[in-house]
Structures are given as C-alpha cells and as structure tokens.
Amino acid sequence: xxxxxxxxxxxxxxxxxxxxxxxxxxxxxxxxxxxxxxxxxxxxxxxxxxxxxxxxxxxxxxxxxxxxxxxxxxxxxxxxxxxxxxxxxxxxxxxxxxxxxxxxxxxxxxxxxxxxxxxxxxxxxxxxxxxxxxxxxxxxxxxxxxxxxxxxxxxxxxxxxxxxxxxxxxxxxxxxxxxxxxxxxxxxxxxxxxxxxxxxxxxxxxxxxxxxxxxxxxxxxxxxxxxxxxxxxxxxxxxxxxxxxxxxxxxxxxxxxxxxxxxxxxxxxxxxxxxxxxxxxxxxxxxxxxxxxxxxxxxxxxxxxxxxxxxxxxxxxxxx
Numbered sequence: 001x002x003x004x005x006x007x008x009x010x011x012x013x014x015x016x017x018x019x020x021x022x023x024x025x026x027x028x029x030x031x032x033x034x035x036x037x038x039x040x041x042x043x044x045x046x047x048x049x050x051x052x053x054x055x056x057x058x059x060x061x062x063x064x065x066x067x068x069x070x071x072x073x074x075x076x077x078x079x080x081x082x083x084x085x086x087x088x089x090x091x092x093x094x095x096x097x098x099x100x101x102x103x104x105x106x107x108x109x110x111x112x113x114x115x116x117x118x119x120x121x122x123x124x125x126x127x128x129x130x131x132x133x134x135x136x137x138x139x140x141x142x143x144x145x146x147x148x149x150x151x152x153x154x155x156x157x158x159x160x161x162x163x164x165x166x167x168x169x170x171x172x173x174x175x176x177x178x179x180x181x182x183x184x185x186x187x188x189x190x191x192x193x194x195x196x197x198x199x200x201x202x203x204x205x206x207x208x209x210x211x212x213x214x215x216x217x218x219x220x221x222x223x224x225x226x227x228x229x230x231x232x233x234x235x236x237x238x239x240x241x242x243x244x245x246x247x248x249x250x251x252x253x254x255x256x257x258x259x260x261x262x263x264x265x266x267x268x269x270x271x272x273x274x275x276x277x278x279x280x281x282x283x284x285x286x287x288x289x290x291x292x293x294x295x296x297x298x299x300x301x302x303x304x305x306x307x308x309x310x311x312x313x314x315x316x317x318x319x320x
Contacts, residue, residue, distance in 0.1 A: 001200065001311065001320040002041035002067060003034050004245040010303040014296070027094075028057050031066060038311055040320075041067030043100055043197070043243045048086050054093040061095060067241050069197055070099040074128035074143075075135075085135050097241060098142045098196040100171045103129055104150035108180065109254070109261045118264040125150075129163060136167035144171035144197035149179050152268070153190045160194045169194035173245065174229050175203045178279075179214055179254045180265075181272040188229045192236035199245035200314070202226060204285040206251070210258050212280045215251030215288040218309035219244070220317060223283030230318050242320050244310050248303035251288045 005012075005025050011033075012024040024030055027046050034042045041061070046068075049057070061068050070091035075084040091099050103125030104118075105111055112118040129145065136143045147156055147170065160169060170191040176199075177187040202222030204215040219226060233240055255261050256273060289306075291299050314320040 001039060001314040001318075002043060002069070002241060002243045003030075003037070003039045003307065004043045004199065004243050005030055005045070005071070006247050007244055007307050008033065008303070010248060010296070010300040014300050027068075028053075028060065031057065031060060031068070035064050035066060037307065038315075039244075040065075041069070041241060041243070043069040043071060045071040046087070046090050046094065046096070049090045049093065051093075054090060058094045068094055068096045069144075069241065069243065070096045072099045072101050072143075074101050074103065074132040076124075076128060078131065081131055081135070084132055085138075088135050088139050088141055092139045092141050096141060098144045098171070099136070100144045100146060100197050101132075102146050102148040102150070104148065107149040107252075108264055109149075109256075112264050113260075115264050115266060122151075126159060126162075129159070129168065133163050133165045133168050137165055140167060142167045142169060142196035144169060144195075146171040146199060147173050147177050147187065147191065149176050152180050153177060153182055153187050157190055157194065169196045171195075171197040171199060172233065173199040173201065174224060174226070175201045175214070175216075178203065178276070179252070181256065181268060181276045183275065184224055185228060185232075188232050192233050195233060195237050195240055198233060198240060198242045200226070200230075200242045200320075201245050202310075204251070204287045204289075205280045205283050206285060206288055207277070207280055208253065211254045211256040211261070212277065213251040213288060214254050215285075216246045216249065216306075217285075217287055217289065218246065218306050218313065220313040221285075221287055221309075223279070223285065226318060230320070242314070242318075244307070244314070246306050246310055248289065248291055248299065248306050250290050250292050
C-alpha cells in the first residue's frame with residue numbers, strides 16, 4: 001500500500017518550518033518518504049518534469065520496487081489541453097500507473113446552493129473529462145476520477161459508460177460516497193469494474209444534531225468492512241494498487257437532516273437516509289480525532305501514528 005501526499009500535511013509543515021526550501025510534496029522527496037515508512041509507492045502531483053528529473057524519479061522507483069501514480073487537473077477548456085498533455089507526458093515518463101483527478105469542486109452538499117448550480121458544474125466536469133480522454137488514450141495512461149462526494153454511484157458509472165474509454169475510469173475512494181448516503185460496499189462493487197486506482201480509508205462515525213460525523217481514522221479502527229472491499233477490488237482488478245488517503249483533521253460534518261443538504265438530491269429515496277443513519281448508529285465510535293484542539297507537535301505525532309498504524313494494518317490484515 002502506498003500513500004497520497006494528503007496523508008502528510010503536518011509532516012510537510014514541520015519540515016518547512018526547519019527548512020523553507022524543502023518541500024516534502026516534491027515528487028522525489030515524497031517517494032523517498034514513502035519508502036522510509038515501508039509504504040509501497042505514492043500518489044503525488046508531478047507537474048511537468050525535466051528529462052533528468054523524470055529519469056531520476058523512475059530509476060529510484062524501479063530500484064526500490066515502488067509504484068507512482070500522478071495527481072492531475074483535467075483541461076478546463078480547449079486552450080488548456082496542451083498543458084494537460086504535457087503533464088500526462090511527464091507522468092508517463094516516470095512510469096506512472098494512473099493519473100488521479102476530480103471533476104466537480106467541493107463537497108456536493110456544501111459547495112452548491114441549488115440543483116441548477118450543481119448541474120452547471122456537472123456539465124463543466126463532464127466536458128473536462130471529454131477533453132482529457134483522448135490524451136489518456138494517446139499515452140495509454142488511465143485517468144482515475146475520484147468519487148469525491150460529488151456524483152452518486154449510478155451517475156458516475158453512467159458517465160464512464162458515456163465516455164467509453166478503457167483509459168477513463170475510477171479512483172475508488174472507500175469512504176467518500178457514504179456522505180452521499182450510499183452503501184459503502186455497493187459503491188465499491190459498482191466502481192470496481194472501472195477502477196484504475198484506490199483511495200483506501202476507514203471512517204469513524206457518530207451522530208450529531210444535523211446528521212452525522214465522518215472522521216478519517218487508521219485502517220481497521222473505523223466502521224468500514226475493508227477486508228471485503230479489498231477482496232472485491234482485487235477480484236475485479238488483480239493488479240490494482242491501493243493508496244492510503246488518511247487526512248489527519250477534525251471530523252467532517254454531513255448535515256443530511258438539513259434542508260440545504262437536500263437541494264441537489266431531488267431523487268434520493270428516504271430509505272437511503274434511513275439505512276445510512278442506521279449504519280452510523282450500529283458503528284458509532286468514540287475514536288473521532290479532534291486535531292484542531294492539539295498543539296502542532298501533537299498534531300504531527302498523531303498524523304505520524306495514523307499513517308504508521310494504517311501501514312501496519314494493511315500489511316498484517318489486508319495483505320497489502
């Protein structure tokens with residue numbers, strides 16, 4: 001199992017405080033950080049790399065048996081296609097297995113004030129993916145679109161079917177779609193045939209007055225059936241890589257009992273809400289982490305422990 005750069009924000013900040021010129025998120029630095037922790041690779045923004053940088057990064061990954069996945073921003077319009085093409089070419093040059101991206105900004109229930117607003121950004125996201133798909137085909141490098149609390153499962157599958165490219169599919173996030181009242185196992189089952197990448201995470205759950213809390217927590221300590229999810233994904237895509245995305249932060253609020261939450265969900269049945277709240281009650285946890293109440297030193301220690309405990313669990317219990 002590898003790491004997404006978002007796992008290491010506190011570590012990056014601490015290192016920058018000591019040396020402002022050092023950026024842990026620079027590709028070579030982050031890959032070496034992953035190796036030092038015993039992780040199997042990384043998912044990281046690569047940008048545009050010089051030839052020597054590409055060769056050095058690829059050689060380092062090959063030497064230590066590490067995988068690389070890129071993080072990219074899709075073209076916003078036709079004038080942005082050349083920039084995207086150059087970034088994808090860089091990703092190919094280092095041997096990246098996939099290029100993870102998102103297509104709709106923000107969390108659907110927070111960012112959008114109306115269904116019309118959501119549909120406008122939905123159309124823009126679809127257009128970006130349509131512009132990016134030929135580049136993915138050209139380089140035979142898969143674009144992996146994360147279920148980023150934007151589309152519900154059936155919407156996302158319909159989009160992949162519409163694009164109809166073997167190089168356009170999913171970065172399957174094992175926790176995000178629960179915030180849209182989806183069943184986590186069903187999300188993995190529906191997206192697995194399209195999977196090119198995985199964001200593996202566990203979630204601590206707890207009710208609050210306006211809905212429920214959703215908190216990133218070390219693998220194996222939350223309410224998700226990770227063993228079953230991993231088995232589904234491995235069966236569908238035997239060579240797929242799993243990358244930890246554990247953001248050490250306060251729990252997110254999912255205000256599914258408020259009027260604003262429902263403004264972009266005109267057709268979601270009440271049974272989905274009932275099932276979701278029942279799941280939260282059944283798996284209610286006191287393990288939620290309130291990072292903002294900690295000192296910077298405590299935050300860094302907690303982040304390091306979250307990552308270390310997750311790597312250990314993935315190795316010992318998930319075979320990753």
